[in-house]
Amino acid sequence: MGQKITKKELERAELFYKDQRFDDAVEDWKRALKRVRKPQDRFQLCGRICLALCDVGKYREALTFAGQQCEIATAIDDATYKADAFFNIAISNEKSCEFAKAISYCKRTLQMHPDKAVLSGKINLCLANAYAGISEFRKAWTNYVRAMDEAKSTSDRVLELQTSAKMGTLFCRLGDYESCTAYCNNALELLGDLMDDDPDLKYRRQVVVQIAEAFRKQGRLAEAMDSCEDAMKIAMRYSDRPVQARCLYLFADIHRKRSDAERAYPRYExxxxxxxxxxxxxxxxxxxxxxxxxxxxxxxxxxxxxxxxxxxxxxxxxxxxxxxxxxxxxxxxxxxxxxxxxxxxxxxxxxxxxxxxxEMELFCGVCGEVIGQNPERLEPLSCGHFVHARCAPHLARSTLGRAGRRRPCPACRSNSSRNPALHLT
Ligand SMILES: [Zn+2]
Ligand SMILES: [Zn+2]
Structure with a gap:
């Protein structure tokens, strides 16, 4: 009898999840969890609940389920389970802006996972997000590149679109809105390949709101408003609190840019x-x-x-x-x-x-100007440092006929001689 109910609940939860009704799926999974005894099954359920809670912005609660996974993994003493649990702890921490903890748990996952290949791209993505959170852009970028390489070599379209969207977010923070939009559009294109009942369509609203932000920062307020309204509509339909909050923030920003403080304040609030x-x-x-x-x-x-x-x-x-x-x-x-x-x-x-x-190494190694002060096209170098796109040609090695080769990154070189070129005016 009990087993029958559980099976039904689990099937229904899957359907809810496909419909992006993450809260409903979580409720069914939680009910099933009360009846399931086998540690391995409990572990899987806790993992599903943890990630679905992250989708709806319940990050602190997600952390408690990752913690339960950890306890189960320790009890059955299984290295793969432990690594998986640590990774979910890392993800929940990154989402709740506990970036240092996220980084440390990602590293522990990488060290201890018996089959590193399974998670490596996803770990790189989580690490990159955490480094971006503490503004260590160089480490963030190199980890995004690793995640992207992994996504492409394993044909993991979802990892590719997630990484592309987050690369867009990084460019937005650094003031390169053109690159931001290009990476976001790439993510949208990949989203176009998903079926209508694919829960990963949830990423679309996150990407659209990022595009809205890039429009807003470029002063293209009407376009920003359109994209933001699109994202808000979908976020309301699926009770996506994180995206709703982001949209409200952008609406407020757009009103502020139009010098309408009366409309801006309540939305900020x-x-x-x-x-x-x-x-x-x-x-x-x-x-x-x-x-x-x-x-x-x-x-x-x-x-x-x-x-x-x-x-x-x-x-x-x-x-x-x-x-x-x-x-x-x-x-x-x-x-x-x-x-x-x-x-x-x-x-x-x-x-x-x-x-x-x-600390952020936020200067162009070629001209020494601070990056992100003015909107400008950037180019990442293989070391993870960024230079202005207009400065990048200076790195082309023109001497001795070694065409196509690059000079070393000036920031890395100047760092090693402890003499970073810094101008703050
Ligand atoms: Zn420059
Ligand atoms: Zn460098």
Whole structure:
């Protein structure tokens, strides 16, 4: 009797999952989990629940199921199970902005997995996302490239589209919106190959909202609004809280860009409340930044400073160096407007900014300018450093007739001589 019910629940859960009704699938899996005894089956169920919870933004709860997997793996003393459990812990941590933990669990998975090939591309992707979270762009990029190579060599279309979309996100952070859009469009193309009942279609709304953000950052507000409305509609249909929050943030940003603070504020607030509920602290940090800019729009510099400090606090907590840099830069502008503030504050900001740029290696090795200050086309080098696309031709080796060969990356070389070219103006 019990077995029969369980089997039915499991079949129904699969159907829910195919329909992207992740919450409903999780409820059935949880009920089944109460009746299933065999450790291996319990392990699989916990894994499904963990990943589906990540899909709906319940990252902290996901972590508890990854923890249960760990206990089961330890009890049956199986190395593959342990590695799989560690990887799910890594994924849940990356989603909840615990980037250092995610990196450490990814590395442990890589070390201990008896059959590394099975997960390696996915681990590289998770590692890359975590490194991007703490703004270590060079390590992020090299891991994305590894994930992409693995996806292509194993014809793993889903890994390829996930990686392509995340590469797009990375370019967006670095201010190269053209490359961002190109990588996102590549992901959309790969999504086009999926069947209508494929749960991996969930990635489409994430990609569309990323494209919206790239439009927004380029000042193409009407297009940004269209894409964002598309993503929001689908996110509502599937109760996708993370994407809903992202859309609300972008709507607010678009209104702010149109100097409409009245419309911007409530949307920032809604985005903020969803993000704090799901634990997306990087998102919260971005929202606070947007709110600070809205306060500037209203010439309420005190409020702007207060919001900016909150954003700085959060970015420091999750170790998002790019976020910290933006907050310091914003504070510098605010100090200029509030002339009564002491100039020692400015000097402090300057020191922090220089230190962060150096830590992130956020300068073009050729011209020495800081990357991401202005929107610009970038080119990644094989070491993972980025240079401006306009500077890349300078790396072509023109001497001695060795056509097609490249000079070594100037950033790597200058780092080894401890003399990074840095200009901050
Ligand atoms: Zn350059
Ligand atoms: Zn380099």
């Amino acid at each position: 809604s985005a903020y409340s969803i993000m704090s509920e799901i634990g997306d602290r990087v998102g919260q940090m971005e929202v606070l930044g947007g709110m600070a800019k809205t306060a500037v729009l209203q010439r309420d510099y005190e409020k702007a400073s207060e919001l900016n400090n909150k954003a700085l606090d959060l970015s420091a907590k999750v170790d998002c160096k790019l976020g910290m840099l933006r907050c310091h830069a914003r504070q510098q502008l605010l100090n200029e407007r509030q002339k009564h503030l002491s100039s020692s504050l400015d000097a402090n900001n300057e020191t922090y900014i220089k230190k962060l740029v150096q």
